[in-house]
Each structure stands twice: as structure tokens, then as C-alpha cells.
Amino acid sequence: MNSIWNKTIPAGGKWSGTIGKGKLVKFTALGKGANLSTIMYHANQLTERYNMPDTLKAQHTSHLTKGHVLMSDNGRVLTSIVEDSLGWHDSISGYTSRKETDEKYGITTYQELRNNWLRSGEENFAVELVRNGLGVRDLVPVLNLFSKVFCDKNGDMHYVEDHCYEGATVTLRTEMDTLFIFSNTPNPLDLRNEYSSVPIQIEVFDAEPVKDDDVCVNFRPENKRAFENTWEYHTLLSDSKSVVLK
Amino acid sequence: MAVLNYTESSRKVEEAIYDRVIPAGEGWMHELEPGQVLRIVDLEGNQAADTLFYHAEDPEDHYSAVATMLGQQNIYLSTGTVLRSESNKGLLKIVADTCGRHDTLGGACSAQSNTVRYAHDTLPMHNCRDTFMLQLSMYDEKYTKRDLAPNINFFMNVPVTPDGGLTFADGVSAPGRYVEMQSIVRTVALISNCPQLNNPCNAYNPTPVRVLIWDK
Ligand SMILES: [Zn+2]
Numbered sequence: 001m002n003s004i005w006n007k008t009i010p011a012g013g014k015w016s017g018t019i020g021k022g023k024l025v026k027f028t029a030l031g032k033g034a035n036l037s038t039i040m041y042h043a044n045q046l047t048e049r050y051n052m053p054d055t056l057k058a059q060h061t062s063h064l065t066k067g068h069v070l071m072s073d074n075g076r077v078l079t080s081i082v083e084d085s086l087g088w089h090d091s092i093s094g095y096t097s098r099k100e101t102d103e104k105y106g107i108t109t110y111q112e113l114r115n116n117w118l119r120s121g122e123e124n125f126a127v128e129l130v131r132n133g134l135g136v137r138d139l140v141p142v143l144n145l146f147s148k149v150f151c152d153k154n155g156d157m158h159y160v161e162d163h164c165y166e167g168a169t170v171t172l173r174t175e176m177d178t179l180f181i182f183s184n185t186p187n188p189l190d191l192r193n194e195y196s197s198v199p200i201q202i203e204v205f206d207a208e209p210v211k212d213d214d215v216c217v218n219f220r221p222e223n224k225r226a227f228e229n230t231w232e233y234h235t236l237l238s239d240s241k242s243v244v245l246k
Numbered sequence: 247m248a249v250l251n252y253t254e255s256s257r258k259v260e261e262a263i264y265d266r267v268i269p270a271g272e273g274w275m276h277e278l279e280p281g282q283v284l285r286i287v288d289l290e291g292n293q294a295a296d297t298l299f300y301h302a303e304d305p306e307d308h309y310s311a312v313a314t315m316l317g318q319q320n321i322y323l324s325t326g327t328v329l330r331s332e333s334n335k336g337l338l339k340i341v342a343d344t345c346g347r348h349d350t351l352g353g354a355c356s357a358q359s360n361t362v363r364y365a366h367d368t369l370p371m372h373n374c375r376d377t378f379m380l381q382l383s384m385y386d387e388k389y390t391k392r393d394l395a396p397n398i399n400f401f402m403n404v405p406v407t408p409d410g411g412l413t414f415a416d417g418v419s420a421p422g423r424y425v426e427m428q429s430i431v432r433t434v435a436l437i438s439n440c441p442q443l444n445n446p447c448n449a450y451n452p453t454p455v456r457v458l459i460w461d462k
Contacts, residue, residue: 052311053353053396056412058362062351063410073375073394075358088410092321092351094312097334137306137392139332151406155322155347157315188316226362 003203009036009184011197014124016132016181018043019174021234024082024205026171027145031198034146034164035187037095037121039139040070040078043177046134048072052091052141058222062151064089064143067219069226070172076230077223078178080216082207083171086164090144093157093189095121100188105195118195124183132179145170146200147187159189166198173207173216175230250346250418251324255426257283257342257460264459268295270452271441273377275385276459277302278429283341283460286437287424288401290453292417294440295400296354296374299329299337302432305388307331308395311350321406323348323398329427332395337433342426345419349404351412353396354378355442364444377438385434399440400425402447414447 004023008030009015019025020043027036042048051073059068066084069077081089101120102108108117126136148163186196210217210227217227259265262285268274270293278284286295299309313330315321323329325343328336353359356375360368375394382389401419406412441452 047391051353051359051396053351054356054359054362057352057404057414058359060412061410062406062412071359071362073356073358075356075360075362092312092315094310094316099334135306136332137308139310140395141310141312150408150410151321152408155320155406157319157321189319222362225366228366229358229361 001205003205006201006203008199008201009182010199011184012119013184014119014128014182016128016179018177018179019204020177021174022207023174024171024207025174026169026203026205028201029146029164029166029168029198030201032164032166033161033196034168034198034200035185035190036145036200037183037185038143038145039125039181041179042072042078043179046179048074049138049140050078050143056091058226059220062092063148064091067215069216069223070143071226075226076233077175077226079172079174081170082173082216083169085169086146088148088163089170090147090149090187091141093144093147093149093159093187095125095142095183096185096188097122104193119185121183121185124185125181128181144187149187149189157189159187159191161190161192175227252344252346253325253342254344255285255342257285257426259458262458262460265456267454267456268437268439269454270439271372271377272439273381274437274457275381276435278433278435278459280429280431281462283426283428283462284435285424285426285458286400287422287456287458288345288419289421289456291421291423292401292419292448293453293455294402294442294448295455296438296440297398297400298378298395298436300393300434301331301335301337302434305393305434307333307335308393309337309397311396314350321351323350329398336430338427338429340425340427345401345423345425347403347418348425349399349402350396351406352399352402352404352414354438355440360444368444371443372441374438374440378436381436414445417447
């Protein structure tokens with residue numbers, strides 16, 4: 001199947017844009033140790049956004065993989081994870097700040113290094129949020145695709161260094177028109193002092209219609225109800241004849 | 247279960263400058279001066295006090311669950327935890343805690359998340375996010391839904407397992423347990439005393455909490 005669009009986000013890079021519902025968005029790590037910090041908003045109503053707690057508690061999970069859905073704060077499914085070669089994506093460790101980036105990797109500047117200066121998640125998100133009419137007040141917990149962070153029994157958070165291999169992939173299906181903002185910057189809990197960002201390829205395909213036996217719809221009863229909320233939203237938006245009374 | 251972290255306070259109730267009970271299902275929004283100490287008391291045990299903070303001089307800088315967890319590389323909140331804003335400023339610091347652990351991953355209940363978690367017919371039930379929005383609307387119109395970031399659940403226990411599970415465990419709280427935090431900057435506190443009737447954590451019986459403030 002040929003993609004209808006593709007883009008490679010270089011190490012340290014960023015991208016934002018709306019991808020309509022019913023698409024597959026496939027991410028491929030073009031090197032090992034990838035981390036793609038991701039936020040999602042409902043493109044037609046930007047105050048509706050990915051909600052980490054609602055997503056985790058409804059699915060009784062603290063990590064994300066195939067079958068899980070990424071829920072908005074309105075109880076709807078923004079996107080669902082339909083394929084995953086890694087088994088774990090992180091949802092609790094956030095994005096790198098400018099201060100952390102300078103402290104960990106040394107101070108770099110545009111003046112000295114031109115476009116090889118080391119970008120931070122904080123600044124990448126700020127720029128793309130403002131570009132889309134939002135601002136830093138709209139920042140919420142992000143997804144870190146390709147990263148694994150687990151908590152031990154005392155609650156201490158641990159980043160797993162060798163989790164993501166070169167060629168690892170994860171595919172999201174858009175269930176609503178979704179504004180994505182990506183920052184291809186290291187995981188804040190990756191304590192290595194080498195800026196470990198690698199390029200990530202994004203390809204978009206048309207998705208098949210969601211079937212009755214869909215793995216994400218049937219993953220848990222909670223997922224089914226979140227899909228029902230999403231379908232209800234689209235029913236009320238569409239020109240369906242069945243709701244027109246003469 | 248992991249080690250709990252208990253610290254008692256030497257502050258005396260009769261020296262508090264503010265003392266109020268928030269009934270189950272009610273909200274509270276109040277500004278704290280730098281140095282002031284806020285105590286929240288779980289009067290009857292196993293209640294959830296859903297709480298958000300804002301930097302009063304920069305209301306767009308809301309409490310950040312992730313910045314708070316990252317700041318200590320640990321997901322549970324207790325004595326010593328600095329409650330951080332999205333821009334990573336320290337807003338308050340927990341200075342006493344007789345509960346031992348508090349959650350910041352579970353977020354607040356809402357009408358919509360109730361339909362997902364329990365059943366579609368729970369939509370009309372009272373919930374924390376409605377309380378948050380009502381309080382924001384009454385406090386100052388500069389606060390909007392955009393300012394509703396994931397919150398703290400004081401007195402809630404939401405253990406995360408090393409293999410990536412997440413559960414809502416029995417409460418670690420009990421009648422009279424409290425948590426106390428000292429404001430570092432001028433901070434606006436927003437509390438929803440959770441009205442959830444679908445969750446065994448509070449034995450299906452939401453109860454009041456008490457808030458006290460000391461000048462130092
Ligand atoms: Zn609640």
C-alpha cells in the first residue's frame with residue numbers, strides 16, 4: 001500500500017498538522033533509541049485534547065500499546081493504536097525543557113552551530129502551539145512514542161535505554177480529525193549525556209472502515225463506550241437523512 | 247505495598263487563620279500568599295480531594311502532574327514533594343502528610359469519563375470536572391476549560407505496577423489523616439471534593455474534607 005503522504009522529522013525537529021479521521025499514521029524509528037513527544041487536540045474544537053489520566057484509568061494501564069486508545073477529555077477516542085512492534089510507549093514522563101537540555105548536553109546556540117543547535121521539547125511545543133492559535137497554557141501530559149518508562153514498587157520512574165530498536169514501528173488510526181504536534185526530542189528520563197534523538201518517518205494511509213471485530217473497539221468495554229461516544233459525535237455532525245424530520 | 251512516608255505537623259488548629267469544611271460534592275477556590283500553609287483533612291477517611299493549583303501572577307501556568315513527578319523521578323506525592331507548574335516553577339511544597347501517599351496520575355472524574363468507565367447512563371451524575379468548571383467560572387473569567395490540566399488526588403492510592411498496570415487500590419487514608427503544603431509563590435488552589443458514587447475507593451460514600459490555612 002502506498003502512503004498518501006510522508007515526512008521525516010529530523011533529530012530535534014518538530015511538526016504540527018491536522019490529519020482527518022479514518023487515516024493510519026505509521027511512525028518508523030530510523031535509528032535506535034527514538035523518542036517522539038506527541039500531543040493531540042481535536043482539530044475542530046481545540047479545547048478538547050488528549051487526556052492522559054482518562055486514557056490510563058479507563059484502560060487500567062500505565063503504558064500504551066496495540067489495542068489501547070488515546071482518549072480526549074470529552075470521553076471520545078482521538079486515535080487508537082492499531083499496530084505496534086514495541087509493546088510499550090510512554091505516557092507519564094513529559095517533554096524536555098530548555099534548562100534540562102542545556103544541563104544535560106551542554107549549552108548550544110544557533111549563533112554558534114546554526115541549525116545543529118540542540119532543540120528542546122518545551123520550545124518546539126511552544127512554537128507549534130502558538131502557530132495553531134494555542135499557547136503554553138494548553139500544554140498537557142504528552143505521549144512519548146518509542147520510549148519505555150516503568151515504575152518500581154516504590155514509584156521510582158526508570159527509563160529503559162535499549163527499548164527501541166532501529167526500524168521499530170507504531171501505527172495510530174485517527175478516529176476524529178486530529179491536530180498533532182510532534183517534538184522529536186529526547187525523553188527527559190533518558191539520562192545519557194548524548195543527545196539521543198534519531199530521525200522518525202511518518203507515513204499516512206487511508207484506513208479501512210472500523211469493523212465489528214476491531215481490536216481497539218473490543219479491547220475493553222470502556223473502549224467500546226468511548227467509541228460509541230465518538231460515533232455519536234459524528235452522527236450529530238453529519239447530514240444523515242434519518243435525523244431530518246419533515 | 248511500597249513504603250509510605252508519614253510526617254506530622256506541629257501546627258495548632260487554634261492558630262489557623264482560616265478554617266472551613268468543604269462538603270462532599272462541593273468546590274473551593276482560594277488564593278494563598280507565599281509562605282502560607284494549606285492543610286487538607288480527610289475528615290471521615292478514604293475521600294478524594296481533587297486539587298489543581300495556578301500561579302496567581304501567571305494563571306496560564308497551571309499545575310503539572312508530569313513536571314511534579316519528573317522533579318522527583320517518582321510518581322507518588324508525599325512530604326518533600328514540590329508541586330510544580332507546567333513551566334517547572336515550584337508552586338508549593340508538601341511539608342506534612344499523615345496519609346503517606348497521594349496520587350497525581352488518576353485525574354478528575356467527569357461526566358464524559360464516567361460514561362466511558364462505568365455506563366452511558368451515568369452522564370447526568372455530579373462529577374469533579376463540573377465542580378472545577380463552576381468554580382473557575384465564578385472565580386475569574388480569565389480561567390477557562392483550557393486551564394484544566396490533570397490534577398492531584400489527595401488521599402487517593404493509584405498504584406502503578408512495574409509491568410505497566412494501573413489500579414485503583416483501597417485508600418491509604420483514614421479519618422483525620424491530613425496533608426499540609428506551604429506555598430512558595432502566590433498560588434490559587436482549586437479543590438473539588440469528589441462526588442463519585444461509582445467507585446469503591448470511597449466505599450460509595452463521599453464525605454467532607456476540611457481546609458485550614460496558617461500564615462506560616
Ligand atoms: Zn471526582
